[in-house]
Amino acid sequence: MNVLVFDDNEKLNEAGANIIVSLVQTNPRAVLGLATGGTPVGIYEQVVRMYKQGLVSFRNATSYNLDEYVGLPEDHPESYHTYMRRHLFDHIDLPADSAHLPNGNATDPDAECAAYDEMIERSGQIDLQLLGIGHNGHIGFNEPDTDLVRGTHVVTLAEETRKANARYFDAIDDVPKQAITMGIGSILKAKTILLVVRGADKAEIAKRALTGPITTDVPASLLQTHPRLTVLLDRAAARHLS
Numbered sequence: 061m062n063v064l065v066f067d068d069n070e071k072l073n074e075a076g077a078n079i080i081v082s083l084v085q086t087n088p089r090a091v092l093g094l095a096t097g098g099t100p101v102g103i104y105e106q107v108v109r110m111y112k113q114g115l116v117s118f119r120n121a122t123s124y125n126l127d128e129y130v131g132l133p134e135d136h137p138e139s140y141h142t143y144m145r146r147h148l149f150d151h152i153d154l155p156a157d158s159a160h161l162p163n164g165n166a167t168d169p170d171a172e173c174a175a176y177d178e179m180i181e182r183s184g185q186i187d188l189q190l191l192g193i194g195h196n197g198h199i200g201f202n203e204p205d206t207d208l209v210r211g212t213h214v215v216t217l218a219e220e221t222r223k224a225n226a227r228y229f230d231a232i233d234d235v236p237k238q239a240i241t242m243g244i245g246s247i248l249k250a251k252t253i254l255l256v257v258r259g260a261d262k263a264e265i266a267k268r269a270l271t272g273p274i275t276t277d278v279p280a281s282l283l284q285t286h287p288r289l290t291v292l293l294d295r296a297a298a299r300h301l302s
């Protein structure tokens with residue numbers, strides 16, 4: 061595990077963006093696993109800046125997002141489809157048909173999940189999976205549980221997750237109760253993983269995830285088993301790590 065701690069969030073964003081951009085520069089056909097939430101916004105800003113400087117092209121790349129809410133229209137301002145367009149896809153040359161997110165409005169969600177896994181498989185697996193972490197240790201929307209699911213699946217969101225994400229909606233009742241998420245197995249199959257953790261409110265879970273026991277109670281703790289994991293933390297999130 062390669063752990064890097066930053067005093068300055070801009071430097072963290074640049075480091076994260078550099079990892080993504082360097083991968084696509086050396087492998088223009090790279091398969092990127094992308095994340096949403098507050099955590100990666102600054103990294104996407106830096107990726108867009110580097111793209112606009114002509115340093116990289118995503119023309120031949122492919123992306124798969126971790127998750128999408130169930131039942132939210134694709135063009136809802138808080139859908140992850142909209143998020144990705146707003147923060148990244150509208151600003152780079154990644155072809156629209158190469159940018160994949162689960163369809164949270166599929167009439168047959170199980171078939172949608174199976175098809176999503178098959179597509180990732182056909183792309184030859186994810187080269188770099190970008191991840192944030194929930195306060196309860198979720199990655200993607202894999203919530204703490206007695207068992208974790210290997211592939212893409214429909215998940216019922218933990219109340220804590222709905223409360224955390226309520227800041228983006230008018231009211232907590234508007235936050236969807238379910239999502240489609242890539243499973244822990246799909247995440248761990250990525251060739252490299254880039255976990256980003258920011259803020260004092262994530263310090264406790266960062267410590268549990270990175271140094272605590274490997275347990276389904278903290279899904280992110282399974283990342284300790286990955287041979288090529290890089291973690292970027294700001295100083296506040298790293299304060300319980302020695």
Ligand SMILES: O=P(O)(O)OC[C@H]1O[C@](O)(CO)[C@@H](O)[C@@H]1O
Pocket residue numbers: 095096097098099100126127191192193194195199200201
């Ligand atoms: O970055 P945030 O907004 O704290 O969210 C943490 C994680 O939870 C999710 O919202 C669920 O996938 C991720 O997008 C994110 O990485």
